[in-house]
Amino acid sequence: MKIAVTGKGGVGKTFISGTLACQYASEGTRTIAIDADTSPNLALTFGLTQEKLEKITPIAENIPLIEEKTKTDFPGVFKLVFPVDDIIQSQSVMTPCGVSLLVMGTVQAMGSGCACPAYSVVRTLISHLMTSDEVVILDMEAGIEHLGRGTAEHVDVMLVVTDAHQASLVTAERIVRLARDGGIPLIALVGNRVLDSETKEQIVRMASSAQVPVAALIPYDGEILNAGIRGISPVTLTTPATRAISVLRHWIEGALS
Numbered sequence: 001m002k003i004a005v006t007g008k009g010g011v012g013k014t015f016i017s018g019t020l021a022c023q024y025a026s027e028g029t030r031t032i033a034i035d036a037d038t039s040p041n042l043a044l045t046f047g048l049t050q051e052k053l054e055k056i057t058p059i060a061e062n063i064p065l066i067e068e069k070t071k072t073d074f075p076g077v078f079k080l081v082f083p084v085d086d087i088i089q090s091q092s093v094m095t096p097c098g099v100s101l102l103v104m105g106t107v108q109a110m111g112s113g114c115a116c117p118a119y120s121v122v123r124t125l126i127s128h129l130m131t132s133d134e135v136v137i138l139d140m141e142a143g144i145e146h147l148g149r150g151t152a153e154h155v156d157v158m159l160v161v162t163d164a165h166q167a168s169l170v171t172a173e174r175i176v177r178l179a180r181d182g183g184i185p186l187i188a189l190v191g192n193r194v195l196d197s198e199t200k201e202q203i204v205r206m207a208s209s210a211q212v213p214v215a216a217l218i219p220y221d222g223e224i225l226n227a228g229i230r231g232i233s234p235v236t237l238t239t240p241a242t243r244a245i246s247v248l249r250h251w252i253e254g255a256l257s
C-alpha cells in the first residue's frame with residue numbers, strides 16, 4: 001500500500017507521516033518512508049542520531065550513484081532504464097522504530113548542467129517502490145506543485161492534511177481537486193491541530209463542500225509541540241495526537257477493504 005501525505009506548509013505532514021510509518025512498522029509490516037520534501041526533515045522527526053543524520057546523502061544529490069546508474073560512454077546521453085532494488089538496500093537508513101527511510105532530496109537544475117539523470121533516478125526509484133509489496137509512505141513537499149510533477153501519481157491513498165486556517169483549507173481543497181483529476185483511488189482529509197468545536201466545524205464543513213471523507217481529526221497536542229522544541233522524536237510517544245493517528249490507520253484499512 002502506498003500513502004502520500006500532502007497539504008499546505010506546516011500543517012503537520014511530517015509528524016503524521018513519521019507516526020503512521022512507525023505504527024505500521026511496530027505491527028511487523030515492512031515499511032518504507034520516503035522524504036519527498038525538497039527541504040527534508042523526516043529523519044529528524046524519526047529521532048535519528050546526529051551521526052546517522054550526517055551520513056544521509058539524498059538520492060538526487062548523490063552524484064556517484066546517479067552516474068553509476070545512468071552514465072553511458074556518450075557525452076550528454078544517459079540511460080533511462082536501470083535496476084533500482086539495490087538503491088533501496090544501500091541508501092535507506094533504518095530508523096529507531098524499524099522504518100526504512102529514503103531521502104530523495106532536491107534535483108539541482110544548475111546552470112548548463114542537465115538535471116535529467118537525477119530526475120530519472122528519483123522517478124524510477126519512486127515508480128519501482130510503487131509496485132512493491134511494502135507499506136510505502138511519502139512525506140510530500142508543501143503545496144500543490146508535486147502534483148504537477150507526478151511524484152505521487154501511483155499512490156493508493158492520498159491524505160490531505162489541513163488545520164483550520166483558511167489558507168490551509170484552500171490549499172487542501174485544491175489538492176483534493178487535482179488528486180481527483182489524477183485518478184488517485186482514495187483521497188481523504190486529515191484535520192490536524194483541532195483545538196475546539198469551531199476548528200473542527202471549519203474542517204468538516206470544507207470536507208463536505210469538497211465531498212471528501214474526513215479520515216481523522218487529530219487534536220492540538222502540547223506534548224507534540226514540546227517534543228519538537230526539546231528535540232525529542234514525537235513519533236513513538238503515546239499522546240492524544242498519536243492515538244488519533246492510530247484511528248487514522250484503522251480508517252484507511254477499513255476504507256480499502
Ligand SMILES: Nc1ncnc2c1ncn2[C@@H]1O[C@H](COP(=O)(O)OP(=O)(O)OP(=O)(O)O)[C@@H](O)[C@H]1O
Pocket residue numbers: 007008009010011012013014015016037141142192193194218219220221222224225228241
Ligand atoms: N497535532 C499537533 N499538535 C501540536 N503540534 C503539532 C501537531 N501536529 C504537528 N505539530 C507541530 O507543528 C509543527 C509543524 O509540523 P510538521 O513539521 O509535521 O509540518 P509539515 O506540514 O511537515 O511542515 P512543512 O510543510 O514545513 O514540511 C511541528 O512543530 C509539529 O511538532
Ligand SMILES: [Mg+2]
Pocket residue numbers: 013014015037041139
Ligand atoms: Mg514536513
